[in-house]
Amino acid sequence: DQQVKQNSPSLSVQEGRISILNCDYTNSMFDYFLWYKKYPAEGPTFLISISSIKDKNEDGRFTVFLNKSAKHLSLHIVPSQPGDSAVYFCAASSGVSGSARQLTFGSGTQLTVLP
Amino acid sequence: DAGVTQSPTHLIKTRGQQVTLRCSPISGHKSVSWYQQVLGQGPQFIFQYYEKEERGRGNFPDRFSARQFPNYSSELNVNALLLGDSALYLCASSRDLRSYEQYFGPGTRLTVT
Numbered sequence: 611d612q613q614v615k616q617n618s619p620s621l622s623v624q625e626g627r628i629s630i631l632n633c634d635y636t637n638s639m640f641d642y643f644l645w646y647k648k649y650p651a652e653g654p655t656f657l658i659s660i661s662s663i664k665d666k667n668e669d670g671r672f673t674v675f676l677n678k679s680a681k682h683l684s685l686h687i688v689p690s691q692p693g694d695s696a697v698y699f700c701a702a703s704s705g706v707s708g709s710a711r712q713l714t715f716g717s718g719t720q721l722t723v724l725p
Numbered sequence: 726d727a728g729v730t731q732s733p734t735h736l737i738k739t740r741g742q743q744v745t746l747r748c749s750p751i752s753g754h755k756s757v758s759w760y761q762q763v764l765g766q767g768p769q770f771i772f773q774y775y776e777k778e779e780r781g782r783g784n785f786p787d788r789f790s791a792r793q794f795p796n797y798s799s800e801l802n803v804n805a806l807l808l809g810d811s812a813l814y815l816c817a818s819s820r821d822l823r824s825y826e827q828y829f830g831p832g833t834r835l836t837v838t
Binding site: 614616641642644646651652653654655656659699701703710711712713714715716717718 | 729731758760765766767768769770773775780781783815817819822823824825826827828829830831832
């Protein structure tokens with residue numbers, strides 16, 4: 611049972627345009643959501659996060675939107691650059707008091723930004 | 726500041742053997758988590774350790790074990806290796822047990838033949 615889903619395995623975007631990566635979740639107990647970027651032969655790199663009490667968080671070219679009623683979040687990258695080409699993972703964290711904050715990941719979306 | 730470091734980078738083992746993977750967290754971080762990533766999937770949670778104690782465990786068999794040392798570094802052990810254990814093993818560190826932001830190392834690529 612996949613609690614975090616990224617339904618698009620790949621996305622191609624022209625340089626300078628907007629990239630929109632989507633993620634859906636099923637567990638209402640998730641209280642933080644994170645996006646990671648992963649290049650081949652490297653570990654995932656933290657990009658941006660959002661608390662479940664917010665609907666938007668922005669950091670430079672990256673903005674994450676959360677629609678809690680739809681259990682949906684998206685990552686917007688504007689403008690897209692060739693160096694953004696990587697696999698993007700959506701991850702969710704639940705916070706039960708005293709227990710570990712494990713991350714539950716989606717299966718990733720390969721973003722290719724074309725020059 | 727150094728990020729999360731892992732060793733070795735690559736490892737080839739035979740079915741039935743045992744393997745130990747090592748991780749050093751970011752300086753000042755007290756919690757270490759281990760994840761397994763198989764090709765085409767996202768990382769899957771194996772363990773979290775905090776202050777040398779296991780504080781969380783994912784759906785992995787008892788062949789998988791780990792420990793954390795007083796300097797907060799950690800080892801992941803896998804016994805009786807199966808072909809299906811071939812994966813990228815990722816270590817992540819976080820400041821404490823309640824921190825939701827986790828920072829990953831480059832991983833150890835394990836191949837079981």
